[in-house]
Amino acid sequence: MYPEDLCRLIERVDATRAERLKQDVPRLTEAEQADLLKKYHPDYKDCAFRTLRVGPNKGERTTHEIADLLESFGDLDHSKVPLTPAFDTDVLVLGGGGAGVTAALFAGQTGARVLLATKLRLGNSNTIMALGGMQASVDRADSPLRHFADTLSAGKFAGRQELVRTMVEDAPEVVKWLLDTGVNFDRDSSGNLALKKGGGLSAARILSIGDHTGLNIMKVLKDELRRDDKIEISEFTPAVELTTNERGQCNGAVLFDLGRRRFITVRAKAVVLATGGSGRLHFQGFPTSNNFGATGDAIVLAYRAGARVEGLDSFQYHPTGVMFPDHMVGILVTEAIRSLGAHLVNVRGERFVNELETRDAVAAAIIRECERGGGVTTAGGRTGVWLDIPVLEQIHGAGVLRQRFRALFRQFMRVSINIVRRPLLIYPTLHYQNGGILIDVNGETSVPGLFVAGEAAGGLHGRNRAMGNSLLDIFVFGRRAGVAAALRRGENPGAVGFGHVHDYYERLRALRISSISKSPTLFPDFIVDKL
Amino acid sequence: MSDKKLITMELEGRKIRVPEGLTVIEALWDTGHDVKRGIGCLSGLCGACTVAYLEKGAGKVRFGLGCQVVVTEGLNVIMLPYFPSRVAAYRLEEMDDPYSRLPEVYPEVTGCTGCRACNVCPEWINVAEMMKKAREGDCAGATEPVMDCHMCGLCASRCPQSIAPHYVGLYLQRASARRYPIPPNLEERLAQIRDGVYRAKWDEADALDEEGLKEFCRRVREEPA
Numbered sequence: 001m002y003p004e005d006l007c008r009l010i011e012r013v014d015a016t017r018a019e020r021l022k023q024d025v026p027r028l029t030e031a032e033q034a035d036l037l038k039k040y041h042p043d044y045k046d047c048a049f050r051t052l053r054v055g056p057n058k059g060e061r062t063t064h065e066i067a068d069l070l071e072s073f074g075d076l077d078h079s080k081v082p083l084t085p086a087f088d089t090d091v092l093v094l095g096g097g098g099a100g101v102t103a104a105l106f107a108g109q110t111g112a113r114v115l116l117a118t119k120l121r122l123g124n125s126n127t128i129m130a131l132g133g134m135q136a137s138v139d140r141a142d143s144p145l146r147h148f149a150d151t152l153s154a155g156k157f158a159g160r161q162e163l164v165r166t167m168v169e170d171a172p173e174v175v176k177w178l179l180d181t182g183v184n185f186d187r188d189s190s191g192n193l194a195l196k197k198g199g200g201l202s203a204a205r206i207l208s209i210g211d212h213t214g215l216n217i218m219k220v221l222k223d224e225l226r227r228d229d230k231i232e233i234s235e236f237t238p239a240v241e242l243t244t245n246e247r248g249q250c251n252g253a254v255l256f257d258l259g260r261r262r263f264i265t266v267r268a269k270a271v272v273l274a275t276g277g278s279g280r281l282h283f284q285g286f287p288t289s290n291n292f293g294a295t296g297d298a299i300v301l302a303y304r305a306g307a308r309v310e311g312l313d314s315f316q317y318h319p320t321g322v323m324f325p326d327h328m329v330g331i332l333v334t335e336a337i338r339s340l341g342a343h344l345v346n347v348r349g350e351r352f353v354n355e356l357e358t359r360d361a362v363a364a365a366i367i368r369e370c371e372r373g374g375g376v377t378t379a380g381g382r383t384g385v386w387l388d389i390p391v392l393e394q395i396h397g398a399g400v401l402r403q404r405f406r407a408l409f410r411q412f413m414r415v416s417i418n419i420v421r422r423p424l425l426i427y428p429t430l431h432y433q434n435g436g437i438l439i440d441v442n443g444e445t446s447v448p449g450l451f452v453a454g455e456a457a458g459g460l461h462g463r464n465r466a467m468g469n470s471l472l473d474i475f476v477f478g479r480r481a482g483v484a485a486a487l488r489r490g491e492n493p494g495a496v497g498f499g500h501v502h503d504y505y506e507r508l509r510a511l512r513i514s515s516i517s518k519s520p521t522l523f524p525d526f527i528v529d530k531l
Numbered sequence: 532m533s534d535k536k537l538i539t540m541e542l543e544g545r546k547i548r549v550p551e552g553l554t555v556i557e558a559l560w561d562t563g564h565d566v567k568r569g570i571g572c573l574s575g576l577c578g579a580c581t582v583a584y585l586e587k588g589a590g591k592v593r594f595g596l597g598c599q600v601v602v603t604e605g606l607n608v609i610m611l612p613y614f615p616s617r618v619a620a621y622r623l624e625e626m627d628d629p630y631s632r633l634p635e636v637y638p639e640v641t642g643c644t645g646c647r648a649c650n651v652c653p654e655w656i657n658v659a660e661m662m663k664k665a666r667e668g669d670c671a672g673a674t675e676p677v678m679d680c681h682m683c684g685l686c687a688s689r690c691p692q693s694i695a696p697h698y699v700g701l702y703l704q705r706a707s708a709r710r711y712p713i714p715p716n717l718e719e720r721l722a723q724i725r726d727g728v729y730r731a732k733w734d735e736a737d738a739l740d741e742e743g744l745k746e747f748c749r750r751v752r753e754e755p756a
């Protein structure tokens with residue numbers, strides 16, 4: 001329920017709705033967009049970044065939060081970790097989201113023994129939170145080439161061509177696999193896959209399952225995992241360090257059993273890191289849409305083992321993160337709302353940006369609007385602008401919201417805000433890690449034996465991920481990494497060790513760095529600064 | 532430390548004062564509970580954080596999501612463990628009509644008495660209605676609401692017959708996907724890729740330098756469909 005002061009401000013939104021519907025907000029020119037991003041997008045805020053002094057990407061820029069983790073000693077006492085492995089397996093998959101589960105399923109299909117270890121319960125991940133949908137070029141009017149061109153353009157041509165090509169070419173096959181497994185993508189009346197348009201896409205290409213796409217895929221894949229008895233699952237056991245052999249190849253990991261508070265060493269022929277993104281590092285103090293476990297652990301683990309990263313100075317801030325009520329701050333309002341024509345409205349009831357600009361531009365425009373006094377401030381001290389959702393009932397007819405956005409409707413009815421009648425207060429929320437650990441087309445990193453898939457990986461999305469490409473990415477590269485990792489099962493993994501960590505720490509010492517951090521972070525400290 | 536108003540509540544069986552405005556999960560953290568097990572998305576989307584609570588003066592215990600329920604004066608709340616459920620083993624690809632096999636896969640469905648105790652869904656699914664449809668053979672009807680289910684298992688925890696409606700729903704959902712033939716648009720695209728329809732264009736793209744690639748992408752995007 002909105003307090004009285006916000007209700008009064010909402011009256012302005014209601015009063016201007018009819019006028020706004022007639023209004024056409026011009027699109028930004030290329031130059032205007034570049035200028036807007038430079039002045040207001042968080043990626044361009046120089047003081048939030050610094051240059052790494054150590055490791056494979058020495059001399060390159062990343063956020064202070066990541067640099068703090070990489071330029072410090074972890075709090076793990078390696079001398080307390082048993083070097084005799086408690087488990088021996090062929091493929092060790094770290095992370096139980098979409099990428100990890102897919103890698104495990106495909107590795108398992110080859111006959112390899114698989115251990116999947118994850119931080120929380122299996123499936124608790126960003127994957128289940130994906131609402132909008134997944135890209136795949138299946139429409140007659142579309143093609144893999146269009147998908148390729150859209151993806152590279154969205155990423156400002158910083159994505160790697162061969163990775164993008166691999167993703168778009170594999171997409172239809174991955175969709176077929178999901179359908180065969182029992183994923184029920186929405187269909188149209190002729191039995192075709194139903195397709196939606198998305199921001200920046202030149203064709204209708206988004207597949208979905210109601211407004212709960214990721215959840216419904218994950219439910220099925222998790223169920224599928226149950227029947228393969230060569231795949232073992234270990235929940236509540238996050239990875240805290242990778243291990244390497246004397247040749248520098250990755251051959252396992254140390255897990256931390258959250259219940260027993262004990263370390264478990266696992267040896268494997270190959271490791272697939274699929275631990276997802278880093279929203280819970282709350283870069284620049286931004287709220288986040290990400291799940292509790294999204295603390296960027298893969299970056300720390302892989303970087304210490306010598307893996308190159310790419311694009312870790314670029315993050316996606318989703319324009320529409322909730323700002324009210326306080327306990328929902330950061331939660332995502334799906335982009336589909338804007339795609340259908342919802343307005344962004346300032347405190348005076350005016351639109352200030354064409355809502356269909358790309359995510360980065362819309363986010364920057366909202367930040368600009370708030371900085372120049374067009375924002376609405378809550379009693380909790382947060383500032384945002386209105387997302388006029390009720391306008392959709394006028395554009396698309398009464399009932400559209402309850403019918404097409406069931407999850408969103410419920411989410412806000414729980415706090416007595418009816419989105420059919422009330423706008424939501426929103427501000428950009430930290431949403432996605434555009435970069436990550438650099439991979440090749442089989443998901444392998446610059447460290448032999450170490451594969452990465454999903455949001456933790458880098459090189460694919462350039463400086464801005466297009467809507468729906470992440471769900472696709474995790475299945476395409478989860479599959480490839482799983483298969484490629486399983487091919488290593490004939491190899492001798494050698495003895496597990498921490499040579500790479502000792503070398504890395506040696507370099508920190510040489511730079512006279514002495515700070516200690518909880519790295520990997522594993523869990524954010526008390527999340528909400530309400531106290 | 533803070534000028535926030537404090538409220539008194541009963542948390543995991545302990546009477547305690549916490550600042551107002553916190554969710555149940557936050558109140559647990561604030562009072563030293565190191566909860567990890569019941570936490571996932573923190574957005575009300577994943578169902579990891581189910582709680583049972585009694586509001587001050589209320590006569591009926593309610594159920595909800597701990598990351599979304601905000602604590603109030605006099606609230607009595609506990610987190611619920613993940614309830615054990617029987618899960619059937621099945622191979623969908625070996626069944627011709629998986630819908631019709633429901634009574635074999637989950638025979639307990641026939642034992643549902645329609646008592647409606649399962650209607651505690653935090654996603655407002657009318658579980659009893661769904662089970663009724665499943666029992667009566669209207670599998671398509673029963674599948675429809677399942678898309679909103681996030682498998683929190685609250686319904687199963689209330690069932691006196693030990694039925695796990697969320698797993699029944701998942702079975703129906705997977706079965707429904709297999710009832711349709713491969714989508715024609717997907718089949719066509721797979722054939723085109725197999726036949727190398729795009730190969731020449733890919734070769735062209737591969738040979739380009741950076742500027743050329745930008746131009747190529749611009750052209751492809753602007754081509755009329």
Ligand SMILES: Cc1cc2nc3c(=O)[nH]c(=O)nc-3n(C[C@H](O)[C@H](O)[C@H](O)COP(=O)(O)OP(=O)(O)OC[C@H]3O[C@@H](n4cnc5c(N)ncnc54)[C@H](O)[C@@H]3O)c2cc1C
Nearest residue numbers: 095097099125126127130132133239276454455468470471
């Ligand atoms: C709210 C929201 C909506 C989204 N909507 C869309 C959408 O509509 N379309 C789209 O394409 N993309 C969307 N995305 C992005 C997409 O969902 C994610 O980028 C993608 O699912 C990531 O998959 P993943 O498997 O790489 O990581 P995740 O799904 O996050 O899985 C990572 C797993 O690793 C575990 N883990 C973390 N650290 C460790 C550790 N140290 N050891 C072991 N395990 C660990 C985590 O607990 C988790 O289970 C959305 C994201 C969010 C947050």
Ligand code: FES
Nearest residue numbers: 571572573578598
């Ligand atoms: S933590 Fe996911 S619903 Fe509460």
